[in-house]
Amino acid sequence: MQLSGKNARLRHAATLIDLRRGERGVLDYFDLPEDVALRLMELGFLPGGVVRAGRSAPGGDPRVFEVDGSEVALRRETASRIRLKSARSASGPE
Amino acid sequence: MDPCRDCHAGGVAAPAPLALRRHTVAIVGPPNSGKSTLFNRLTGLRQKVANYPGVTVEQRLGKLQVSRGREVDLIDLPGVYSLQARSEDEQVTRDVLMGNMKGTPRPEAIILVLDSTNLGRHLMLAAPILALGIPTLVVLNMADDLEKRGGLIDTADLAQRLGAPVALASATRGEGLEPIAEFLNGALAIPAPMELPVLNNPPACRAWATQVSGQAYRAPAPPLWTKRLDAIFLHPIMGPLIFAVVVVAVFQTIFTGAVPLMDGVEAVVAGSGQWLKQTLPGSPLRDLLVEGVWGGVGSVMVFLPQILLLFLFIGVLEDSGYLARAAVIADRTMARAGLQGKSFIPLLSAYACAIPAILATRTIESKRDRIATILIAPFMTCSARLPVYTLVIAAFIPERNLIGPFVGTRAAAMLGLYLLGFAAAVFTARVLKSSILRGERTPFVMEMPAYRWPTFRSLGLRLLDRGKVFLRRAGTVILGVAIVLWVLAHVPTKAGKAPEIAESVAGTIGRTVEPLIKPLGFNWKIGIGLITSLAAREVIVGTLGTIYGIESESDAVGLQKALQADLTPGGAVALLVFFAFAMQCMSTIAVVRRETGGWRWPAIQFAYMSSLAYVCAFAANRAVMAWLS
Numbered sequence: 001m002q003l004s005g006k007n008a009r010l011r012h013a014a015t016l017i018d019l020r021r022g023e024r025g026v027l028d029y030f031d032l033p034e035d036v037a038l039r040l041m042e043l044g045f046l047p048g049g050v051v052r053a054g055r056s057a058p059g060g061d062p063r064v065f066e067v068d069g070s071e072v073a074l075r076r077e078t079a080s081r082i083r084l085k086s087a088r089s090a091s092g093p094e
Numbered sequence: 095m096d097p098c099r100d101c102h103a104g105g106v107a108a109p110a111p112l113a114l115r116r117h118t119v120a121i122v123g124p125p126n127s128g129k130s131t132l133f134n135r136l137t138g139l140r141q142k143v144a145n146y147p148g149v150t151v152e153q154r155l156g157k158l159q160v161s162r163g164r165e166v167d168l169i170d171l172p173g174v175y176s177l178q179a180r181s182e183d184e185q186v187t188r189d190v191l192m193g194n195m196k197g198t199p200r201p202e203a204i205i206l207v208l209d210s211t212n213l214g215r216h217l218m219l220a221a222p223i224l225a226l227g228i229p230t231l232v233v234l235n236m237a238d239d240l241e242k243r244g245g246l247i248d249t250a251d252l253a254q255r256l257g258a259p260v261a262l263a264s265a266t267r268g269e270g271l272e273p274i275a276e277f278l279n280g281a282l283a284i285p286a287p288m289e290l291p292v293l294n295n296p297p298a299c300r301a302w303a304t305q306v307s308g309q310a311y312r313a314p315a316p317p318l319w320t321k322r323l324d325a326i327f328l329h330p331i332m333g334p335l336i337f338a339v340v341v342v343a344v345f346q347t348i349f350t351g352a353v354p355l356m357d358g359v360e361a362v363v364a365g366s367g368q369w370l371k372q373t374l375p376g377s378p379l380r381d382l383l384v385e386g387v388w389g390g391v392g393s394v395m396v397f398l399p400q401i402l403l404l405f406l407f408i409g410v411l412e413d414s415g416y417l418a419r420a421a422v423i424a425d426r427t428m429a430r431a432g433l434q435g436k437s438f439i440p441l442l443s444a445y446a447c448a449i450p451a452i453l454a455t456r457t458i459e460s461k462r463d464r465i466a467t468i469l470i471a472p473f474m475t476c477s478a479r480l481p482v483y484t485l486v487i488a489a490f491i492p493e494r495n496l497i498g499p500f501v502g503t504r505a506a507a508m509l510g511l512y513l514l515g516f517a518a519a520v521f522t523a524r525v526l527k528s529s530i531l532r533g534e535r536t537p538f539v540m541e542m543p544a545y546r547w548p549t550f551r552s553l554g555l556r557l558l559d560r561g562k563v564f565l566r567r568a569g570t571v572i573l574g575v576a577i578v579l580w581v582l583a584h585v586p587t588k589a590g591k592a593p594e595i596a597e598s599v600a601g602t603i604g605r606t607v608e609p610l611i612k613p614l615g616f617n618w619k620i621g622i623g624l625i626t627s628l629a630a631r632e633v634i635v636g637t638l639g640t641i642y643g644i645e646s647e648s649d650a651v652g653l654q655k656a657l658q659a660d661l662t663p664g665g666a667v668a669l670l671v672f673f674a675f676a677m678q679c680m681s682t683i684a685v686v687r688r689e690t691g692g693w694r695w696p697a698i699q700f701a702y703m704s705s706l707a708y709v710c711a712f713a714a715n716r717a718v719m720a721w722l723s
């Protein structure tokens with residue numbers, strides 16, 4: 001019961017890799033081991049905070065994300081386990 | 095944990111000068127916040143400073159005279175995001191702060207260095223540090239940057255809210271350091287923050303940071319130039335293209351740009367050698383000086399300009415912040431080898447020398463990845479190989495234009511050797527990571543620093559330090575080997591005269607190993623060089639210089655010419671391949687032992703690299719001979 005409910009939620013939730021360059025999203029939760037999640041939070045990836053996708057290496061992996069005043073590069077496999085809360089929104093030019 | 099936390103609500107406790115004895119003060123802060131820059135400013139030392147996170151990986155003690163008769167021991171520490179250690183370098187900081195580091199006293203005060211341009215996030219670290227209950231001064235660094243980008247801080251207000259003194263400073267410019275001097279001089283106070291968040295809970299710490307900085311801080315505008323430059327350097331097509339152009343240009347410059355300077359050094363060495371020979375009365379001592387010291391040490395000295403040029407390029411890469419971007423671009427290649435982009439930074443620094451690279455692996459969280467990176471680091475072409483490569487390439491490869499006048503054959507050959515070393519590293523990592531060091535893939539998480547202009551001062555200091563290291567090696571290892579070798583080449587005397595070099599002790603040693611290395615295309619003279627180069631790679635150049643110096647009647651025969659007479663083309667290629675793969679460096683072996691905690695890994699590494707070098711040099715010799723015949 002509980003499990004299927006969670007799975008359904010996972011399937012629909014957008015993750016960081018769904019953001020294209022310049023788009024923003026609001027962080028929800030991590031699908032990652034606790035120590036990795038803690039490190040990401042120390043770097044500014046806090047639930048409820050805003051992330052903006054930046055540039056990437058050729059091929060889109062890894063990508064740089066702007067969070068909380070700094071820029072952090074993440075591999076696709078990590079970014080795909082960071083869930084977003086609300087629908088993403090494109091940002092205006094900066 | 096901290097009795098003061100509850101009883102003092104707000105306000106700064108009265109300054110309580112500590113008794114007059116030696117004090118230890120630690121510099122703590124997030125990575126890349128300028129701790130080492132500040133440490134260097136205060137102590138006059140030259141800790142490595144560069145623009146990427148994770149430069150400092152060891153504690154370093156420095157003395158500082160704060161007033162007459164009062165000295166403070168200052169400790170520079172690796173950067174940390176929290177007191178939860180996840181890698182070896184973070185563990186060092188934690189151990190020192192907790193007083194668990196052997197040989198380092200527990201600090202009695204802390205200078206917390208934070209980046210004032212990103213205060214909200216950096217203040218998160220203030221919570222666990224203030225909770226230690228040790229007198230703390232909060233230094234908000236990069237004040238110059240903050241001002242330029244239009245940020246503002248009310249330090250008095252912040253100090254009030256934090257319950258600890260706050261100073262706004264610029265470590266690079268040396269501005270705003272007075273409060274630090276005052277603090278070190280005894281104005282120490284136990285921090286009495288209003289109330290601290292639950293530690294080890296980043297959201298709570300972040301909320302606390304926002305609340306504390308509140309009205310006191312206006313964040314600066316985002317760094318415009320960093321965004322502009324990243325638009326180029328991380329462009330899907332231009333990025334890798336620029337990367338390639340820069341690399342090729344570096345090699346071409348190292349090869350051709352350094353030539354006039356090298357010729358100059360060579361002329362000075364040769365000229366002074368001649369002068370000595372003519373001025374001093376003929377004696378064995380004169381011969382030792384001219385043939386052994388001048389021939390041996392002098393032939394290595396010639397490569398100083400080239401090595402300085404290499405370090406200039408490395409300095410620009412490290413100081414500008416481009417290195418972190420290069421790590422991002424290279425992450426895919428590293429992933430294929432089973433490693434992560436973080437391994438790329440130690441590997442890049444291995445282009446200078448494997449030893450700092452092996453230390454730099456401390457920033458890699460995964461133990462297996464760390465060992466794998468340590469094992470492959472010596473494959474990267476360190477600067478000690480440069481003289482060997484240059485000598486052999488210049489002797490055997492004619493200079494022609496390859497791509498117009500921009501890229502020559504020699505620079506291309508050099509680039510090829512660097513790529514060969516890198517390929518061997520990646521191959522080895524792959525083998526290791528799919529066998530004995532197989533493990534979970536660890537995430538690659540790296541903070542991108544803002545771009546900064548490398549300063550002439552910092553580049554100049556780097557070159558000065560490198561020059562000193564090079565000269566010290568020339569004056570110790572290379573000189574020592576040259577003298578011992580010269581003596582061994584002159585005994586046993588026959589009827590009071592020195593023997594033919596082939597008959598001497600040195601020659602006999604060389605001829606003993608000759609059967610072993612003959613299949614590679616090397617004769618006994620190269621054999622002597624291979625043995626002496628176990629001390630350090632570039633020693634072989636000095637050794638050949640000494641041997642040829644003794645052999646040749648006139649000094650007209652240069653090292654290159656003599657080498658051409660002694661090596662077949664097959665042997666020359668084999669020698670290059672051998673040097674690309676072999677682990678001929680005692681200091682590296684010692685560091686690997688220390689960092690991996692035993693002889694097991696260095697033994698495996700030495701055996702593997704030596705066998706690979708032997709087999710590949712053999713194959714190269716055969717291939718070239720077959721191709722030429």
Ligand SMILES: Nc1nc2c(ncn2[C@@H]2O[C@H](COP(=O)(O)OP(=O)(O)OP(=O)(O)O)[C@@H](O)[C@H]2O)c(=O)[nH]1
Pocket residue numbers: 123124125126127128129130131132142143144145146147148149150151171172173174235236237238239263264265266267413546
């Ligand atoms: N603009 C500016 N740059 C600074 C200042 N202080 C340090 N930097 C630069 O910041 C970068 C990092 O300096 P480091 O001293 O190596 O930083 P660190 O805190 O020791 O870094 P780790 O050892 O990696 O933890 C270097 O490029 C410095 O030149 C400053 O006051 N103003």
Ligand SMILES: [Mg+2]
Pocket residue numbers: 129130131142143149150171172173
């Ligand atoms: Mg440092």
